[in-house]
Amino acid sequence: xxxxxxxxxxxxxxxxxxxxxxxxxxxxxxxxxxxxxxxxxxxxxxxxxxxxxxxxxxxxxxxxxxxxxxxxxxxxxxxxxxxxxxxxxxxxxxxxxxxxxxxxxxxxxxxxxxxxxxxxxxxxxxxxxxxxxxxxxxxxxxxxxxxxxxxxxxxxxxxxxxxxxxxxxxxxxxxxxxxxxxxxxxxxxxxxxxxxxxxxxxxxxxxxxxxxxxxxxxxxxxxxxxxxxxxxxxxxxxxxxxxxxxxxxxxxxxxxxx
Amino acid sequence: xxxxxxxxxxxxxxxxxxxxxxxxxxxxxxxxxxxxxxxxxxxxxxxxxxxxxxxxxxxxxxxxxxxxxxxxxxxxxxxxxxxxxxxxxxxxxxxxxxxxxxxxxxxxxxxxxxxxxxxxxxxxxxxxxxxxxxxxxxxxxxxxxxxxxxxxxxxxxxxxxxxxxxxxxxxxxxxxxxxxxxxxxxxxxxxxxxxxxxxxxxxxxxxxxxxxxxxxxxxxxxxxxxxxxxxxxxxxxxxxxxxxxxxx
Numbered sequence: 001x002x003x004x005x006x007x008x009x010x011x012x013x014x015x016x017x018x019x020x021x022x023x024x025x026x027x028x029x030x031x032x033x034x035x036x037x038x039x040x041x042x043x044x045x046x047x048x049x050x051x052x053x054x055x056x057x058x059x060x061x062x063x064x065x066x067x068x069x070x071x072x073x074x075x076x077x078x079x080x081x082x083x084x085x086x087x088x089x090x091x092x093x094x095x096x097x098x099x100x101x102x103x104x105x106x107x108x109x110x111x112x113x114x115x116x117x118x119x120x121x122x123x124x125x126x127x128x129x130x131x132x133x134x135x136x137x138x139x140x141x142x143x144x145x146x147x148x149x150x151x152x153x154x155x156x157x158x159x160x161x162x163x164x165x166x167x168x169x170x171x172x173x174x175x176x177x178x179x180x181x182x183x184x185x186x187x188x189x190x191x192x193x194x195x196x197x198x199x200x201x202x203x204x205x206x207x208x209x210x211x212x213x214x215x216x217x218x219x220x221x222x223x224x225x226x227x228x229x230x231x232x233x234x235x236x237x238x239x240x241x242x243x244x245x246x247x248x249x250x251x252x253x254x255x256x257x258x
Numbered sequence: 259x260x261x262x263x264x265x266x267x268x269x270x271x272x273x274x275x276x277x278x279x280x281x282x283x284x285x286x287x288x289x290x291x292x293x294x295x296x297x298x299x300x301x302x303x304x305x306x307x308x309x310x311x312x313x314x315x316x317x318x319x320x321x322x323x324x325x326x327x328x329x330x331x332x333x334x335x336x337x338x339x340x341x342x343x344x345x346x347x348x349x350x351x352x353x354x355x356x357x358x359x360x361x362x363x364x365x366x367x368x369x370x371x372x373x374x375x376x377x378x379x380x381x382x383x384x385x386x387x388x389x390x391x392x393x394x395x396x397x398x399x400x401x402x403x404x405x406x407x408x409x410x411x412x413x414x415x416x417x418x419x420x421x422x423x424x425x426x427x428x429x430x431x432x433x434x435x436x437x438x439x440x441x442x443x444x445x446x447x448x449x450x451x452x453x454x455x456x457x458x459x460x461x462x463x464x465x466x467x468x469x470x471x472x473x474x475x476x477x478x479x480x481x482x483x484x485x486x487x488x489x490x491x492x493x494x495x496x497x498x499x500x501x502x503x504x505x506x
Contacts, residue, residue, distance in 0.1 A: 037361060121346075122346075125341055127343050127345055129308050129339065130337070130343035132307075132332070133306060134356050134357045134360075135333055135360075
């Protein structure tokens with residue numbers, strides 16, 4: 001019996017320990033946010049790497065998702081003569097849920113892995129130690145710019161992805177489902193409310209924070225050698241993805257529960 | 259002067275430093291020798307505060323290295339890392355001028371670049387190297403850039419971690435010569451860790467041998483060859499048989 005309890009308790013304690021370490025890491029990053037020096041060049045580079053270069057992958061994901069969603073809603077709606085709901089449901093589905101979540105997952109795959117691999121490699125090649133000897137705090141120099149850039153650029157990516165996703169639905173609607181272009185766009189515009197878009201942007205900011213935090217955390221705690229860096233990269237993507245999905249549920253519950 | 263007193267450090271069950279006592283005089287070149295895994299790098303990291311000792315004291319000019327303003331403390335040091343540890347995303351001159359471009363008293367970019375090029379020249383690299391990225395350099399050139407970075411901010415104390423590892427004998431001799439020149443010219447305190455005996459003879463004023471987690475022997479480099487200590491004799495002559503072998 002004691003053995004069984006120990007076997008059950010060990011992963012729970014390990015999990016709680018990991019949560020605590022990540023929370024302390026996040027707290028340390030937040031503690032450095034407003035204290036100088038500020039590394040503006042690194043911040044600019046992070047915006048470019050995380051925001052601008054992620055736009056193609058987020059845009060492609062959004063346009064195909066919007067198109068597929070239009071087809072699915074049309075097919076489902078046809079069962080009870082509700083085909084006309086396609087523009088409204090595509091818009092709400094993309095702005096509230098699919099845009100932020102799929103965008104977040106794509107950015108997690110692209111950015112969390114790259115951050116973890118870069119920082120992990122810096123760790124195993126003593127570049128992090130070199131930063132310390134050069135009187136530069138590694139968290140401030142490496143983590144803060146990435147976390148700030150990801151948190152601020154994800155809402156922009158979500159907004160762009162939302163617009164592109166709605167366009168994907170519109171394109172399929174007018175070419176495959178015989179919708180009138182102007183009617184489709186008018187219905188979308190009339191149906192969408194501010195909070196549909198606002199909630200997606202807030203989710204985007206939270207997901208961006210999660211992606212960069214996981215990338216930096218696993219990079220900074222990477223093990224030795226190529227295997228250590230590989231494990232850190234994998235852990236960054238997996239943990240960021242799972243946390244995005246969990247955070248999405250919690251935020252949806254917070255924003256939209258009756 | 260750097261003074262270590264009864265410094266202990268263990269990683270889990272692995273006791274690496276077991277009561278190290280060592281005095282590193284100012285404006286001299288101390289070389290710490292010892293086999294692989296004897297804790298030389300850990301000792302260096304403890305002095306710099308990259309690793310916290312489990313117990314014992316480390317002082318610099320009588321003040322505990324863990325106390326006071328950390329940035330001010332670190333600004334007194336320069337370090338050449340074993341693999342160079344150059345920042346891949348920065349150009350060579352930006353690596354050399356890293357400290358000069360940041361923090362209080364940061365120099366304007368053109369001035370920092372000029373100073374970086376001057377330091378690159380000092381270590382025998384052409385100014386054209388300045389705009390390359392570290393990945394475009396050979397191992398020897400990376401070491402020289404690391405050396406230029408270590409001396410860029412004119413530190414009082416410079417640490418050299420295995421400065422000739424991975425280099426061919428000629429390049430190793432060049433790096434040894436540069437280190438000796440720089441140490442003499444700048445009048446700095448140099449602490450080098452190595453197991454390359456040609457480096458020891460070229461660089462050292464004093465030598466300390468680390469073995470079994472303690473300083474086994476320390477003395478002037480001239481006395482190293484004549485000391486009766488069997489550990490030192492076995493190590494410097496690279497003999498397979500002896501007390502070090504029997505302990506493994």
